[in-house]
Amino acid sequence: MLILSRKTNESIVIDGRIVVKIVRVEGEVVKIGIEAPSDVPVHRQEVYDEIQRANKEALTRTGQPLPKLRQNQNPAEALQPN
């Protein structure tokens, strides 16, 4: 892994088209600005990892019995993470 030291407002250019800028450092939190072309997906690693895991768990085979959904749900039902 390449390791570089940068100060606030300094940047790194990757492949001539992706710019990673250190916007702010507050204690243990580093705010980073990323400029990348729209064909370069950028994700937080942990979100990427958990969605990737969920996809792998969800992959299944067609033709199996499917559950029936309950009708008339309460619209106020929370959709937040537990």
Added chain:
Amino acid sequence: MNSELLIDEAETESAEHTAIRLPFGLLGFEKIKRYVLIPAPEAAPFSWLQMAGDPSLAFLVIAPEEVLPNYFPEISQDDVNYLDLSNPDDAAILNIVTLHPGGQATVNLKGPIVYNRNTLVGKQVVLVNAADYALKYSLPLAT
């Protein structure tokens, strides 16, 4: 098999099967870019998102507006641009369902598949408001 039946099947296919291209694939399945969306027979509102290369492998998906009235996915401007969504009606959303042993079903609300109804090009996006929603939201099942 008689020819009349073959014709019927072909017509059904063109009416109900939607070929969707995901140029980035799905997270963890980046190399698989072509899918076919097929409503699950007798199991609305579920549909199958089948891998075009191997139709026995699929993801079970739902259109959230049918079951989750208070789900308001916010799509980043980059994704809106990439998918060429010039108005909100262009966007079709599919959430991936996981069937768990024991009959429970959960749905991923953080990272839906969004596709453009006109171009049929899509992407699994991470919502801007992903923090508001569960990765494994339990679907309310009929008991």
